[in-house]
Each structure stands twice: as C-alpha cells, then as structure tokens.
Amino acid sequence: MDSFQQTLFKLKRYWDKRGAIIQEPYDVEVGAGTMCPETFLRVLGPKPYRVAYVQPSRRPADGRYGENPNRLYKHMQLQVILKPSPDDILDQYLGSLEAIGLDLSKHDIKFEEDNWESPTLGAWGIGWQVMLDGQEITQFTYFQQCGGIDLDLVPAEITYGLERLVAFLQGVESVYDIEWTKGVKYVDVRLADELQFSVYNFEMANVDRLWRLLGEYEAECKELLAQYEDYPDKQRFPVLATYDQVLKCSHLFNLLDARGAISVTERVGVIKRVRDLAVGTAKLWADQQQEVA
C-alpha cells in the first residue's frame, strides 16, 4: 500500500509525463486550487498551458477542531489544468487512477453531472463529479468563463480531493488514519493545525480588525487596478501582485463568514466586492497578455 506522499508522487509523475508543469503550492491562502493564479489567470487568453500542483485549500467554516473524520479546515487538492483540453482527456484521467494502483475493472466508476460555479470569481464550467464505488473523488470541469471572460481555449480542470482519494485507497474510515509516510499518520502531521485554526477561526479572530484588513486589501487592489490604464510599460505592471490582494480579500471574507460576522444581507454585497476585484484583475491579465503578444 502506498503512503499519502507516495500516491502524490505517482500522480505528479503521471502528469509530468503528459507535459504538465509541476508547480508547487501557491503561497497565499486560497479556498480552492482554482483560485491560484496558475489556474485563475492562466486559463485566460489564447496561450496553451499545462500545469499540475498540490494546493492546500483553506475553508475556515469547514473546520471541526479535528473531531470530524471527513471534514477539514484545510484539505489538499491536486489541481490539473490542461489548456486546451485534449480529446482523450477522460481516458487520461482514468489512466491516472490506474497509475496510483486502482484496477478499474474491479471498481465502479461513474461520471455524474455537476456543473461548477464560483460567484466570487465570476467563473463557471460544465462537468461531472467522478464517483468511485459511491465516493466522490474528483471534480472535473470544462471551464467556460473565468473572471467574467469567455475562454478562448476551453481547459479541462481536474481536481482530486486527495484526503478522500487516499483514504479510499488505504481503506481507512477517518482521514486522520491515513498513513502519510511509513510510521507517520495524517493525524500526526495535521491535527494541530485543524484544532488551533478552528479555535482561531471560530473563537478568537478579531472581527473588527478582519473587517479593517479586508478594507485595506481591497483599497490596495482598487488602487492598483486604477493605475493600469495610464501605466506606460504594460508588461511591467504588477497584475500578479494585484491578484494577490484579491486572494487576501477572499480569505478574509471566508474568515469573517466562519466567525459569523457577515449577516445574510451583507453577504451578497461582500461577495460582489470581491468579484468586482477578481473580474477587474482578470481583465487586466487578459489585456496584458495581448500587449505582450
């Protein structure tokens, strides 16, 4: 039986052989691998791109103090983007499952309709959740729109839920029982984060300061967005740094949400604030790509 990290190595090697850049996780907090610039920005524009990376994804509201066997504040995704999507993409995907030791002839695989949509990113796509013996192990999406922009080359996004997948492979009932590497379990590596961040997110995060920080990052982002038009050398313009501000805002929104600090009426408004930033940044990126080309 492969350990958690051995399975990761195999998946990375698999996509390495298929021409993907193997990236390392992005270093700003994100709620999903889709939000990393490697996906959110790179899917825009006419340039083909292939990338795969593991992304620890933070969802403060999903924290359970390390007590729930299946729910985590921070879980890990393997995100694969193939732009444009190859014709045999689903076969390639199934091949990746065989590469990590699944004999598919002995299992039940189904592709069930599940269209993905992210209002905060102005993004949506068409796809499936992939069910393996009744367990959802992957979200598969053909992106159609991102940052409010219709995509020129439709990418396939494959998002493996790594904890679920490996728990399945190892036959354990709690993600904490996953063997990370020989003699070390998931619980040994991750329990402290789950407990301490749950305490912080639900009990101790200073709501007033979080609101102020959200305002500050938003202001920084807006200020950057406003300078692009008159900026002489477009290639130098820090669109990527602008996008980091969007990610900060998004994470602060999630924290405030987990803290119960956002009323239902405010919620729609804050989501719109973040979306406006995301959409604005996506426009700059698309424009900058054209300028560079």
Added chain:
Amino acid sequence: MTFLLEIGTEEIPHWMIPGALKQLAAMNLFGATPQVDATARRLVVRASTLPERTPDEEQVIKGPPISAGDKAAAGFAKKQGVELAAMTKVGDYYELRKQIPGRAVRDILAETLAATILAIQWPKTMYWTGGKTGPRFIRPIRWIVALLDDQVIPFELAGVKSGSITRGHRILGSPSIPVTFDTYESELRKNFVILSADERRNKIVTEITALNAKPDADLVETLTFITEYPTAIRGDFDPAFLELPAEVLTTVMRHHQKYFSVESAPGKLAPHFVAVMNTSGDPEGLVKRGNERVLKARFNDARFFWDVDQHKKLADRVEDLSHVTFQAKLGSYLEKTERIVKLVEELGGNAHAQRAAYLCKADLTTEMVKEFTDLQGQVGGLYARNQGEPGSVAKAIYDHYKPLSMDGEIPSTHEGQLVALADKLDTLRGCFAVGLVPTGSKDPFALRRAAQGVVKILVEAKLDYKLDDLVTGDLREFLLDRIKYFFREIRGFKYDEVNAVLASGCGTLSDVEARLTALAAVRPTEDFEPLAASFKRIQNILKQAEFEPHDVLDQSLLEDGPERALHADFRRVRDAAKSETYPQALEQIASLRPRVDTFFDKVLVNAKDERVRNNRLTLLHNLLTEFSTIADFSEIVTSGDHK
C-alpha cells in the same frame, strides 16, 4: 437502405437524454421511421428502409403574360437559364415546367447530418473546441458512426470525422470496434454496452427486486441513463443507525448515494441498501465495501447533525430566523413566520395550527437541514415530536411543504393544511406585492408550484375559503390560471366547461368543482348543446341591440303563444332550480330547449313596437342572467363553433 447514426459523447446528464431522443425520433429520414436509443455516452438513430434517392420533381413556374410580348418572355427565359422554346403557353401566360432531378440520400445526409446533430436542443450547452464560436453541445462529441447501407456517410463535426468505428464500455469494452448496421448492437453487447434503455431498465428492476430493494421508479430511470451496463449489488450498514429517522436514512441513500433502501416489513427499514453499478460484477466485493464505507461516513454525519441539533429546541431557534433571509425585499424568515402565524389565525386555525405555524420554519437553522435541504419541514416535524410538541403540531410542521408536485399528497391533517396554505399564500402575496412575478419559463421562486399547491389544498381538503377573500388583483388572475389548469389537467374536465363555470364566478373551489361535475354530467344529454348554442345567440342579440337592462318585464306585453310559454317555463324552472342541486338545476335548464327553439322560430325579437322589443330583450336578458349562475353556457363550444 439501412441507416445507422451514433453520436459518441462524454457522459450526458441522465435527465436530459429522454428529451434528446424525442427530438431525434422526429428526424426526417425520407419516409423511413427512426428508431432511437441511448446510453449516457451515445445517442443512436437507426432505420432500415431509406430510399436511395429522393424522387424527381417537376416545378411549374408561371411566366409573364403572353400579351407582354416576346421581349418579356425572352427576359424571363434568360433569368431561368432556359431557351425561349422551353416555355409553353398556358392560357394567357407563359409557363415553364422545370424538371428537378432527385438527389442521392447519401449526399443529402452528408450535407445535413452535422446540422441535425447540433440542432438538438439541450437545457444547457457548452463549447469545447474552436472557442466561443465553436459548436455547442451538451458534452464534447468524441466519435461519430454514420452508415448508409454500411457505407460511411462522410461529414465532419467539431473536428470529428464520421466513420464506422464505435467504442465499448469505458473500462470493460474495446475503444475501437468496427461495426455494420447488423452487427452494431451485438458488438456493443460484447463490449459491455446494453444499448436499449428498456433492456437496461428491465435488468435493473429484475436485479434490485431479487435483492429486495424498495421500488423507486424515478431512481430506476436515473440509473438507466447513468449506466451502460447496470448491475445491482447489495450492501449492509450497522443496524445501530436504524435509530435515526427513516426519512434521514432514506434521503442519504436515495438522494446522495442513489441507493435503493431495503425494508424488512412495510415502512420498516432493514440495515441494507442496493446500489447499481456501471459494470458487470463485483467478484472481490471491493465495490460493495467501498459503498458501505461511504454510507457509513454519511450516516455518521447525519447522526452528528441530529445530536448537535437537539442542543437547541425548535422554539428557541425561531428568533434565529431573523438572520435567515427569505427574500431580500420580503425580509427574514422570522418576519415570514410572523405573517404565517397571523394568516393561520385569520383562516381560523386552532392553537395547534398556530403553534405549528410559529415553529414551521425553525428547522432552517438546523445542521440537518443545512446538509439535507430536501428534508426541510420533515426534520422540523421529527424534532418537534422528539421535543415533546403535541402530535398534531409535529405532523403539521412535517407536512407543511406539501404538496410537492401536482401528483403529490396534500397535508393529511387540518392543521397541516392550514399551515401549508398560509405559507404558500404568504409567498405568493409577498412576491406579487414586490413585483416578483413569473414570466415565461422563468419562475425562480417556484410561484407556480406554490399556487398549484394552494389550489390542490383548497379543492382536495374542501376548505371553504372564497378565492376573493384570499387574493386580489394580478395574483387572483394568476391563481385562476392555476385553477383552470388543475381542473383541466388533473381533474380532466374539458377546457370550455372550466371556462364556462369560472365565467359565472369563482367562490369556493369545492363549489366550482360541484358545478363542473354537474355541467360535465348534463353535457352529453341531447338538449344541452343546442341550448348552449341558443344562449350564445341570446348573448349576441343583446350585444347587437346594445341592450341595457332597466325595465322590469311587463307581462302584459308578452304575446300569447311561444313567448308567453317561454316566460312561464322560465319562471317555473327558475323557481325550481333555486331549491335544487346543481345537476337537477342544470337538467331543468336544459329542458327549456324546445321552448327557446320555438321562441326563436316563431317570434321576432326585433319587433316594430319599441316597448314590445325592449320587453322581449328583457325576457332574454333575464333568461341569460338567471341561468348563468352555475355556468356561462355561451362559453361552451358547440358543433357550430369554429374555435
């Protein structure tokens, strides 16, 4: 000639497939009948008697008049690309008979199939190649088989060239299978694809029945179109989970996992489930074990939610509803709750009904409903029972979203009916008040369903509320539409009968139903339709005369004979009808027919003497109004009408 078209795709959402097949079944195959089939990965059309060519046709084109001279004729011939001699003179005109030769069906299909495929309408489509201007379909098209008498019909769609190679089951079959019209289905079978939906459905039903699964036709349909090679297996779960309410367990199995439940006795769940795989078997039990593990995790979640939710009673959750938005312009669920309580009180609901109204939305704040939204209402009912609320309160909460569809049951208790009615009425009134009115196919707040629910409850529970006391204005019209729909589609009355009865007013819906039943019963009798025709005639006469009723009928002005006889019968029937049931009254009215006929035969309404004329119009007017209280007969479509 034989025809085979297979559109090979990535997995199509199961619920869209029947609609696509219906469209393909209407495909023009030059007189041959299309036979359609599908799995999640392929849409198939077959037919066996296509002609080789379309027939030759002669087209007749009318030319200029002969009198216009030779120049005009020559110009016309030139325009048509023929010699002047090719035209014939027919009467005063030139005429050209053009022979249009038939075409090879293969050529026509090669030109049109791509467009035919893309013309299939889907609820939602995507593009995947060629950017936003590229072809749109439900999922990417990956291969196409197109054969006419086993020769490829050549065309290209979305970068895919048509051919004669199909693909088998994703895992168990070959990815490259040459086929002919005759071998197609058997080759697929060898490669673990059962093409016929009927056969897959039968396989599922037979196997799940053998495993004692509780029948569930909708789930069978879903699985029929999710699979290419369905096989059922049975799994088990820890009997300790049976402490959880059956509704919760069933929802997890049915909606989240697409499993059938198993019962040990009617209404009593057994600790088993039946799953349908998309593969041929599970020799090592891996699939069974995998599914059991998933279900256990799901049930554990549900148990966790149940336990956490009991820490706060429903009654203590009502205030929290102020944080749950019902609709931005209509405020929170707390405000909605207050309105429902008030409405239930106005409808005469007892203390239990009011209590249920107060608690009915509180489950929206529970973890269980956040996770299993389909169980809203039911969870509230179960928690209410668990927390010691009276049985009728719990039951009313449990039922208050009913009916969920036109065929769905209404709440079974009076309290439940009132809360359900008040909840739906409040939604309708609120949305209409702020202009959230359904338009066309857009009905984001499901107001049609809410209105349908109101109608169904009022009729089936025989609640004595008058429509006008419940709703006004546009909403009244909206409900009237639903009332018509209900009596037509669900109760099966003819549309003109429904129109006729509602044209006479809409009091309580049980009264409407009683009048409709009476009308439908009297309709086939021989006097009825002619009388209806006469009523229409009366209405036209009054309209043409621009008659304004102001005089009382003057009996002294009545002419002896048919007029006086009609009047006498009119009074007799009027007095009798008042004390009789609707069917009897309608029979009485229908019996007037000979008198009315004779009147129109023998009496001139448009008499010279204005007083006599007005008196006759008054008689007809009285007849019309007095006898239109059950139904407006002029709405009845009779054989003389062209509607």
